[in-house]
Amino acid sequence: MTFPEHPISIKVSEAGWLSTFQDLGRENSEFMGVPCGGAADQRSAAAANILVGNSRKAACLEIMGGRFAFTATHEVMCAVTGVPAEVTVNGDPVAMWEPLCLPAGARVVLSKASGGMRNYLAFSGELETARFMGSAAPESRMGFPQQLAPGQTVTLHSRYRGFTHPFLTQPLFRLPVPVPDFSPDVWTIDVVDGPETDRTPGIRKLLSSSHYTVGAKSNHVGLRLDGPVVHPEGLGEIVSHGVPIGAFEIPHGDELIILGRSRTLTAGYPIVAVAAKASLSMLGQASPGRKMTFRWIGNDQAVEQYREQQRGLAHLEDRVHALFAAVGLPVSASFAAVSSPSPAAA
Amino acid sequence: MTTHTAPAGRLRHPPELEAEPFGDSALMLRIKHDDADFRRAAGSRLRDVLLEVRPYGVLDIVAGVESLLVEFDCLAVTHEQLAQTIRLAVAGNGLEPGAPSASRSLFVIPMVVSEEFSPDLPDVAEELGLSPEAVLQQFQSSVLTINLLAAAMAPMMGGVRFPGQVSRCVEPRTNVEPGSVMVAGTNAIIQPFPGPSGWKVIGRTPLTICDIRQNPATSYKPGDLVRFEVVPEHGWSRLEGQFLRASSDGPPSDGAEGGNNDLP
Numbered sequence: 001m002t003f004p005e006h007p008i009s010i011k012v013s014e015a016g017w018l019s020t021f022q023d024l025g026r027e028n029s030e031f032m033g034v035p036c037g038g039a040a041d042q043r044s045a046a047a048a049n050i051l052v053g054n055s056r057k058a059a060c061l062e063i064m065g066g067r068f069a070f071t072a073t074h075e076v077m078c079a080v081t082g083v084p085a086e087v088t089v090n091g092d093p094v095a096m097w098e099p100l101c102l103p104a105g106a107r108v109v110l111s112k113a114s115g116g117m118r119n120y121l122a123f124s125g126e127l128e129t130a131r132f133m134g135s136a137a138p139e140s141r142m143g144f145p146q147q148l149a150p151g152q153t154v155t156l157h158s159r160y161r162g163f164t165h166p167f168l169t170q171p172l173f174r175l176p177v178p179v180p181d182f183s184p185d186v187w188t189i190d191v192v193d194g195p196e197t198d199r200t201p202g203i204r205k206l207l208s209s210s211h212y213t214v215g216a217k218s219n220h221v222g223l224r225l226d227g228p229v230v231h232p233e234g235l236g237e238i239v240s241h242g243v244p245i246g247a248f249e250i251p252h253g254d255e256l257i258i259l260g261r262s263r264t265l266t267a268g269y270p271i272v273a274v275a276a277k278a279s280l281s282m283l284g285q286a287s288p289g290r291k292m293t294f295r296w297i298g299n300d301q302a303v304e305q306y307r308e309q310q311r312g313l314a315h316l317e318d319r320v321h322a323l324f325a326a327v328g329l330p331v332s333a334s335f336a337a338v339s340s341p342s343p344a345a346a
Numbered sequence: 347m348t349t350h351t352a353p354a355g356r357l358r359h360p361p362e363l364e365a366e367p368f369g370d371s372a373l374m375l376r377i378k379h380d381d382a383d384f385r386r387a388a389g390s391r392l393r394d395v396l397l398e399v400r401p402y403g404v405l406d407i408v409a410g411v412e413s414l415l416v417e418f419d420c421l422a423v424t425h426e427q428l429a430q431t432i433r434l435a436v437a438g439n440g441l442e443p444g445a446p447s448a449s450r451s452l453f454v455i456p457m458v459v460s461e462e463f464s465p466d467l468p469d470v471a472e473e474l475g476l477s478p479e480a481v482l483q484q485f486q487s488s489v490l491t492i493n494l495l496a497a498a499m500a501p502m503m504g505g506v507r508f509p510g511q512v513s514r515c516v517e518p519r520t521n522v523e524p525g526s527v528m529v530a531g532t533n534a535i536i537q538p539f540p541g542p543s544g545w546k547v548i549g550r551t552p553l554t555i556c557d558i559r560q561n562p563a564t565s566y567k568p569g570d571l572v573r574f575e576v577v578p579e580h581g582w583s584r585l586e587g588q589f590l591r592a593s594s595d596g597p598p599s600d601g602a603e604g605g606n607n608d609l610p
Contacts, residue, residue, distance in 0.1 A: 030406040030417070031393065032567075033495030132558050141539050142498050142558050192370055240496070242408025242415030244372040264497035265410060274369030277420060302370040303420045310421060 002330065005125065008076060008156040012148050014069040014109075021127065021146040022062035022120070025261060026135040030242070035262045037137040040220065040284025041118050043180065043309065044081040048122035050317045051079035051099050051175070053324045053331040059129050059136040060122040061148065067111040068121075074104045075162035077124040077329070083116035083182050083285055097177045099124075099320075101163045115182040116285035124330060125158025139262070159330035175319055178312035182285065186211060187292040189279045192302050194248060196270035200232040203272045207248075207294040212256060214290040221263055222249075223286055225256040232270045240265040246275030246283065258283060278305035361388055363436060365429035368415060373425055375414040375432065377441075385412045386504065388441040390493060390568065395439045401431040409494035409568070411502070451570045451592035455536070456577040456585055457527050457549035466515070466546035470529065474510050482576055484508055485548070490534055490572040498539045499556045499564050503572055506532045518544030525550045527574065534574075538564075549576070552585040565591045 012019075024045060025038020039045030039062060046056040063082075080087050080096045087094050088109045094100055102108065113119055129136045129146070138146040148154070197203060212227030229250050242265060243249075249257045249269040258275060259266075260283075275283055276297060286292065297305075324331045362378040377388045393409055396416065403422035408415040418428055459467065459482060471478045490503035511531050519542060522528070526537040528545035535545055538556035556564045566572070570592075577585070 028406055030408045031397065031495075033497060033499040036406065132563075139558075141541060142556070142563075143539070144558055193367075195366055195368060195374065239411040239413075241374070241410030241413045244369045244415065244417060246369060265408070271368070274372075277369075277371050299367065299370050299425070303424075306370070307421055 002328075003159050003161045005157045005159050006074070007128075008125075008158055009073045010070050010076070010123070010154045010156055011072075012068070012070045012152050012154060013107075013150060014067045015148045015150045015152070016063045016068040016110075017065035019061060019063045019068055019148040020138045021059055021129045021136040021148070022138070023059045023136045024057050025137050026133045026139075029133045029135075032133075033264075034133060034139065034142070035264060036245075037139055037220070037262050038135065039118075039120065039137075040261060041082060041116075041120070041281045042284070043178075043281035043313070044118070044285075045120045045122075046313055047097065047177065047316065048079045048081040048120040050313060050320055051081070051097070051177070052077050052122050052124040053099075053320060053329060054122060054124065054126075055332045056313070056317075058122065058332065059127045060120050061127075061154075063110060063113075063119040063121060064117055065113060067109060068119075069107060069109045071105060071107050072102065072156070074158075075160065076102050076156065076158065077160045077163070078102065078108075079122050080110060080119055081122075082119035083113050085113035085119055086111050097179050098175060099173055103162075116290075117287045118285055123156050123158065124160040125156050128155040128157065141262075163327070163329060173323060175323070176312075176315055178309070178316065180282065185291065187282060187286070187290065189283060189292055189294050190276040190297045190302065190305065191248065191273040191279070191294050192276055192297060192299055194271040194273045196232050196235065196272050199235065200230055200250075200270065200272045202230045203232075204296060206230060207273060208296055209293075211291050211293055214286045214288050214292070215255075216288045218286070218288060219262075220260050222260050223258040223283065225258065225292075227256060229254050229256050232272065235270055238270070243271065244274055246277070246280050247271045248273040248275070260284070276302035276305060278302065278309045281309075361441060363392075363433060365425070365432065367425045371418055371420045373416045373418065373428055373432075375416060376412065382412065386493060389414060391441045392436065393568070395435055395441070396432065399435040399439070401428060401435060403428060411493070451566065453566055453570060453572045453590065454593040455527075455551050455553065455555075455572060455574050455590065456581065457551045457574050458579050458582050459549045459576055460579055463526070463550035464548050467548045470512055470546050470548060473512060474508055476509070481508070481548070485529075485534075486574055486576060488573070490574075492566055492568050492570045492572060493533075494568055495564070496535065498541070500535050500538050501555070501564075501566055501570075501572065503534045504532065506534050508532050512546055514544040515546060518542055519547075522547060523550065525552065525555070527551060534572075549574070551590075552582045553588050553590045555590045557589055560589055565589070 022039050025036040049058045132144045210228050212225040215224040217224050247259045364376045366374045368374045377385045379385050403418045406417045467478050471481045484507050488507040490505045492501045493504045494502050496502045512529050514530050522537045522543040526547045527549040528535050528547050530545045
C-alpha cells in the first residue's frame with residue numbers, strides 16, 4: 001500500500017540553543033571555494049534518515065542544546081539520533097535511535113542532551129527547505145544560516161499514513177542500530193600521519209600520551225584544543241592550499257586546531273596529523289570541555305575502520321528496507337539506489 | 347599581458363607530479379618545477395583535466411595557489427590507485443594550456459578609492475617605491491586571470507603588473523568589509539563576505555560579487571579575466587549592490603576582430 005505524498009505542517013514551538021536544517025553536505029562545491037559543510041556527526045545524521053526509510057542524504061534537522069519541541073498536524077514517523085538526550089512524546093519517554101510512529105498532534109520534546117553537541121531529527125519524507133548548491137546544509141558566512149526559530153512551521157512532504165499492526169506495539173522494531181558510545185570521560189580519537197608529522201619531533205608521543213581539552217572558541221570551522229604542542233622545524237613558506245577535514249594544525253601559538261567540515265584554504269600552518277575518517281563523526285560531537293587523547297594508526301587500519309562503520313550503516317539500511325517493505329511503510333525511492341556499493345558519500 | 351602563453355605551452359613531456367597522502371581520504375598534488383608561473387598554469391590545467399576525467403572515487407577537488415587537494419572515497423580507491431589514474435589522465439591529456447577557452451569571460455570591475463576604502467594604499471605605494479597614483483595606474487592597466495575561487499568563492503587573481511611583490515599585513519585584520527579589493531604578492535582578491543584577511547586593502551567595489559540568491563552565486567569562474575576601473579566616489583550609490591556580471595564573453599578572438607565592435 002503506497003499513498004501519494006501529502007504536505008504536513010510541523011510547528012516548532014521551542015528551537016533549542018541552535019537548530020538548523022542539515023544534511024550530509026555539498027558535493028562538488030569545494031573547487032568553487034565553498035566548503036562541503038554538512039552534519040558534523042555524519043554517522044548519526046545518516047542513521048536518522050535511514051531509520052525512517054529516507055535516503056541518507058535527505059534533509060533533516062540538527063539540534064544543538066537546550067529544549068527542542070514540535071507538534072505535527074498529521075501522523076508522522078521520525079527518529080532521533082546523536083548524543084544521549086531525553087525524548088518524550090506527550091510526556092512519555094521514548095527511545096532514541098529507532099523509528100517513532102507519532103499520532104497526529106503529539107507534542108515531542110527533546111532536551112537534556114549530554115556528552116556531546118548534536119542531535120539529529122529525521123522525518124519520513126522530504127522536508128521543504130531552501131538549498132544552496134544542492135544542499136540544505138547551512139553556510140552562514142555566505143548568508144545561508146538555515147536556522148530554525150521558535151514558532152516556525154516546517155513543511156514535510158510525506159507518504160506516511162500512520163502505522164498499526166495487529167501484533168506489534170511500540171517499540172515496534174528490532175533493528176541492528178550501530179549506536180556510538182559517547183560515554184567515556186576521555187575520548188580516544190584515531191589519527192594517521194600528516195604531511196609534517198615527521199618534521200615535528202616528539203609529536204607522536206605527545207599526541208598519544210597527553211590529554212587535550214576542547215576550548216570554547218571551537219566551531220564548525222575547527223575545534224581548538226588546549227594541551228601540549230611542539231612546533232615543526234625548518235619548514236619553508238607554506239602557500240595557501242586545501243586541507244582535508246580532520247587535519248591537525250599547529251598555529252604559531254600554543255594551540256592545536258582540528259579542522260571541521262567548514263574549513264577553507266589554509267596558509268602557513270603545518271599539518272601534524274589527520275584524524276581517521278571513521279573518527280570524524282565523534283570529533284563532530286566534541287563540545288567545549290571535552291577531553292580527548294589520540295591514537296596513531298596506519299592508513300590500512302583507518303580504511304578498514306571506516307569500511308566497518310559504513311558496513312554497519314549499510315546493514316541497517318538493508319534491514320529497514322526489508323522491514324518497511326514487509327509492513328507497507330514508505331521507503332524513499334532513492335533509498336533502494338544507494339544500497340548498491342557505489343562510492344560512499346563523505 | 348595574460349597567461350595565454352604560459353611557459354607550459356613549451357612543454358614536451360608531462361611534468362613530474364608529486365602525489366602525497368593527506369590523511370586516509372585525500373591526496374595532495376603538486377607539480378614539480380622551478381618556475382612558479384609554470385606550476386600555477388599547469389596546476390590550473392590539471393584541475394580542468396581532473397574535473398573533465400573525474401577519476402573513479404574522487405569526491406571533490408580543492409584548488410590551492412600551487413596545489414590541488416583531491417578528496418576521495420577511501421572505500422572505492424587507494425591513494426596509489428588514484429595517483430596512478432591521475433598520472434594516466436595527465437599523460438593522456440597533457441598539461442599544456444589549450445587555446446583560451448571560448449567560454450572565458452571578461453569582467454570590468456569598478457572600484458572606489460578613498461581614505462576609508464583604501465587603508466593600505468600608502469603602504470603598498472611605499473613598498474613598491476611608487477606614488478599611490480602610479481600604483482592604481484599599474485593596477486588598472488593589468489588584465490588579471492582568476493586562478494581559483496578561495497574561501498566563500500572569493501576570486502583569487504594573478505597577473506598584477508606591480509614592479510615587485512606586495513607583502514601581507516603584519517597583523518591580519520579580524521574583519522574586512524565585503525567588496526574590498528586586496529593585493530598580496532602580484533595577486534589580487536575581492537572579499538565577497540565579511541571575514542578576516544591579511545591581504546592589503548587598496549579599494550572597494552560597490553558591486554555584489556557573490557550572491558547565493560543568484561544561480562550560480564557568482565558570474566565568474568576560474569580562468570576568467572578581470573580588469574579594475576577606478577570610479578569617482580560619487581559613482582558609488584548608483585552601482586551599490588548591483589550583481590557583478592561579465593562585461594563581454596571574453597576578449598575578441600583574432601577571427602572576429604572588427605566584427606564585435608557594434609555589440610553592446
